Amino acid sequence: MSTSSTSEQQGESVSEAGPPEDAVSTPQEEEFLYRDTSRLQAGAQMTTVTMARRLPALVLRSLKLAWRVDRVATAGLLACQVGTGVLAALGLLAVTGTLTALISSGDISDRLWEAAPQLAVIAAATGLRALLGITVTWLTGRLRPFLARAAELTMIEAALGAELAANNQPGYNDFYDIADRGSQVTPDLVEEAQDVLAATATLAAGATVLAVIHPLLLPLLLLACLPQAAAYVRAARVVYLAGLETSGRRRMLHKLRWHMAYMESSEEMRACLAGPFLLGRYRRLAASVNAAERKAADTGAWMGLAGAAAGGVASAAVWAALLWLLASGRMDLAAGGGAVFALQTATGSVRGIINGGARLVRTGWYVQDWQNFLDNAHGQAMAGSRGTKTLSAAPERFEVRDVTYRYDGAERDSLSGVSLQVRRGEIVALVGENGSGKSTLSRLICGLLLPTSGEVAWDHTTTTEMEPWKAWKHVALAPQRYTYLPLTLRDNITFGQGDRSDAAVLAACTASGAADMLPALRSGLDTLLTSEWFGGQQLSGGQWQRVVLTRAFHRDAALLVMDEPTAALDARAEHHVFTGLRELAKDRAILLITHRLTNVAVADRIVVLDEGRLVQEGTYAQLTREPGLFRSLWELQQRTTGEAA
Numbered sequence: 001m002s003t004s005s006t007s008e009q010q011g012e013s014v015s016e017a018g019p020p021e022d023a024v025s026t027p028q029e030e031e032f033l034y035r036d037t038s039r040l041q042a043g044a045q046m047t048t049v050t051m052a053r054r055l056p057a058l059v060l061r062s063l064k065l066a067w068r069v070d071r072v073a074t075a076g077l078l079a080c081q082v083g084t085g086v087l088a089a090l091g092l093l094a095v096t097g098t099l100t101a102l103i104s105s106g107d108i109s110d111r112l113w114e115a116a117p118q119l120a121v122i123a124a125a126t127g128l129r130a131l132l133g134i135t136v137t138w139l140t141g142r143l144r145p146f147l148a149r150a151a152e153l154t155m156i157e158a159a160l161g162a163e164l165a166a167n168n169q170p171g172y173n174d175f176y177d178i179a180d181r182g183s184q185v186t187p188d189l190v191e192e193a194q195d196v197l198a199a200t201a202t203l204a205a206g207a208t209v210l211a212v213i214h215p216l217l218l219p220l221l222l223l224a225c226l227p228q229a230a231a232y233v234r235a236a237r238v239v240y241l242a243g244l245e246t247s248g249r250r251r252m253l254h255k256l257r258w259h260m261a262y263m264e265s266s267e268e269m270r271a272c273l274a275g276p277f278l279l280g281r282y283r284r285l286a287a288s289v290n291a292a293e294r295k296a297a298d299t300g301a302w303m304g305l306a307g308a309a310a311g312g313v314a315s316a317a318v319w320a321a322l323l324w325l326l327a328s329g330r331m332d333l334a335a336g337g338g339a340v341f342a343l344q345t346a347t348g349s350v351r352g353i354i355n356g357g358a359r360l361v362r363t364g365w366y367v368q369d370w371q372n373f374l375d376n377a378h379g380q381a382m383a384g385s386r387g388t389k390t391l392s393a394a395p396e397r398f399e400v401r402d403v404t405y406r407y408d409g410a411e412r413d414s415l416s417g418v419s420l421q422v423r424r425g426e427i428v429a430l431v432g433e434n435g436s437g438k439s440t441l442s443r444l445i446c447g448l449l450l451p452t453s454g455e456v457a458w459d460h461t462t463t464t465e466m467e468p469w470k471a472w473k474h475v476a477l478a479p480q481r482y483t484y485l486p487l488t489l490r491d492n493i494t495f496g497q498g499d500r501s502d503a504a505v506l507a508a509c510t511a512s513g514a515a516d517m518l519p520a521l522r523s524g525l526d527t528l529l530t531s532e533w534f535g536g537q538q539l540s541g542g543q544w545q546r547v548v549l550t551r552a553f554h555r556d557a558a559l560l561v562m563d564e565p566t567a568a569l570d571a572r573a574e575h576h577v578f579t580g581l582r583e584l585a586k587d588r589a590i591l592l593i594t595h596r597l598t599n600v601a602v603a604d605r606i607v608v609l610d611e612g613r614l615v616q617e618g619t620y621a622q623l624t625r626e627p628g629l630f631r632s633l634w635e636l637q638q639r640t641t642g643e644a645a
């Protein structure tokens, strides 16, 4: 290849390089793949009337949160808004009084003297309103970030407090994303409610003046503004429903962006050509989301136009009525002047109420999603499904009794009628083919999942009866899919637990083999384990697994569950971990899940699972001798490694 063609190639974008043909799905299939119609149906049931009815409760709940976050700012804002309304009303009354004084008959200087106090009120009210406006901006700026963050935190707390099983429900993450958007606009709800309040106070004054001038003017004015209000709310609803409809696809776009741009998947993005493939998928999904959003924007604009036209006609009717009142002598000129001004101001405040109300309803839909999530998560809260028992001492025995488990939405049980026991001082190995239920059983024995039927007991207390967070003090878990957290090594190991001395951490590092890598870490235990931030250091896959094992060993818990603990370790590190297990088992019950069947020789007992059922149990010596699933898997592995029995 020539130099020039090479440089052309280098300048070529990923898309120009041509994404490989995506034979998996058509754009339409993709669109439906990530669509959650149940959420849309639930949203569609939330009509404008239902929402209007729920608004007071929504506003109250958000105000309570604001009150909790910053009492002074919340009280100050409310006071400012009420003050603004009162001042607007005073100003309006003063303007009407001034006009009446000026238009009345008599000497002009007398009339001016008569109007002077009213003019002073107008000036003072205007100045004070400006001051209150500045105060509102200041207080809102102070409250807003705290309120949004507090709303977000309530969600995180609710999600953390929910049963693990809730996370496995289809659509749970969509629900969370939609709710997250709601949490971000919670401050808007408070602000909009205050705007409506202020506009209502102004209207009250305008309405009084109008009612005094002529009783017909106020109902006419309200009628004139209704079509526009209805149009605003309908347009907002169209946009909201489009947001719900596209939420699954937007979340997928977010995931795709993350995978294409960040480190975790960066190798496959390039070497496996996943990047161009996903970029093509991103483009198609984005196009379908854009089309849905554009359609909603068009429909909303048409509705707004229709509302504005209807509002214009209705306003013209109101002004015509005023002219008619004047022309027919039903209203004198002085009152007419006041009426024009009052009408103008009242129209402004009615518009304010209606626009603010429409925005309030629109924001209400989003905030309702946030509150729905909170209610739903609280409905699935561990506090609701479990008891409050605590154990007086670390348990000696962990027992699974005739347990069946089926994941939410699954068509069949992942475990059926399984019974198992593991005591402190004992190592039990769980083996079986992929999908046979080993990890599920480990989640049940740890009390992360509650059985669909049967029970799991720690000594004499079932996991359903126990207060979970206190119970988990007795559990150390090295899961199959562990988390790389961008924290220091020390924090990654302790998660803030244990005493603050390094001795226990270093002992755990020695047991897991992580001690070997300490000299290469720039700041030892205080090294930030990520290269995403300056000064951090990235670990290899096996080094990360050592950190995860250290985390489990450091916990010094009565139950130690290790799911594929050495899959990424080199032979020396693996040997080190397995030879250390017996020492660790002295005061722990160890449940070991592994596919490396020669390693399970270390276990006192081996339990074999097949399609969710316990099919064999025995020692390594027994199971390698007797025919059965274990022996056939073991023989296959021996043959693969060239050590045929």
Ligand SMILES: Nc1ncnc2c1ncn2[C@@H]1O[C@H](COP(=O)(O)OP(=O)(O)OP(=O)(O)O)[C@@H](O)[C@H]1O
Pocket (backbone or CB within 6 Å): 168, 407, 408, 410, 414, 432, 433, 434, 435, 436, 437, 438, 439, 440, 441, 480
């Ligand atoms: N979160 C989940 N939601 C729904 N089904 C699940 C979930 N996790 C596992 N399953 C299903 O439960 C069954 C058992 O899965 P489990 O992860 O317990 O198997 P395993 O024996 O640990 O498999 P492996 O050896 O591959 O790790 C599988 O059919 C799997 O599809």
